[in-house]
Amino acid sequence: MASKDAIASFIRDAFPQTRVVIEAVGPMTATVSLQVDDSDLRPGGTVSGPTLMAVADVALYVAVLGQIGIVPLAVTTSLTINFLRRPEGGRRVIGECQLMKLGKTLAMGEVSLYSEGLDDPVAHVVGTYAIPPEHLRQVP
Numbered sequence: 001m002a003s004k005d006a007i008a009s010f011i012r013d014a015f016p017q018t019r020v021v022i023e024a025v026g027p028m029t030a031t032v033s034l035q036v037d038d039s040d041l042r043p044g045g046t047v048s049g050p051t052l053m054a055v056a057d058v059a060l061y062v063a064v065l066g067q068i069g070i071v072p073l074a075v076t077t078s079l080t081i082n083f084l085r086r087p088e089g090g091r092r093v094i095g096e097c098q099l100m101k102l103g104k105t106l107a108m109g110e111v112s113l114y115s116e117g118l119d120d121p122v123a124h125v126v127g128t129y130a131i132p133p134e135h136l137r138q139v140p
Contacts, residue, residue, distance in 0.1 A: 007010035030063035056125035
């Protein structure tokens with residue numbers, strides 16, 4: 001398993017473009033957040049779909065790394081999002097991930113996305129990550 005701090009350091013170095021913050025990493029779980037800014041909004045002041053998908057993808061990746069350690073070559077193989085309600089542009093987006101299955105080569109999880117402070121999710125995401133074979137896990 002990898003700690004929250006180890007994963008945050010890896011994400012910061014490997015993906016400097018991300019603004020997603022790791023809030024918590026636990027057994028088969030992760031919580032992340034994103035402070036929404038104008039670049040994340042679409043007309044009407046709602047958070048864009050690509051922004052929501054990015055938050056969900058990071059949440060899933062963090063949950064996977066929390067279980068298997070820092071494996072840079074673990075990659076998304078599928079990501080399906082269901083938009084449930086309008087996410088509010090003035091609130092942080094919170095992503096709560098729960099891994100449903102963790103095998104040797106695949107991990108599957110679901111992410112509930114929320115507008116901070118509101119009880120009802122704005123989107124539900126299901127995703128799968130491919131985990132590389134042991135000999136490919138380390139990047140030179």
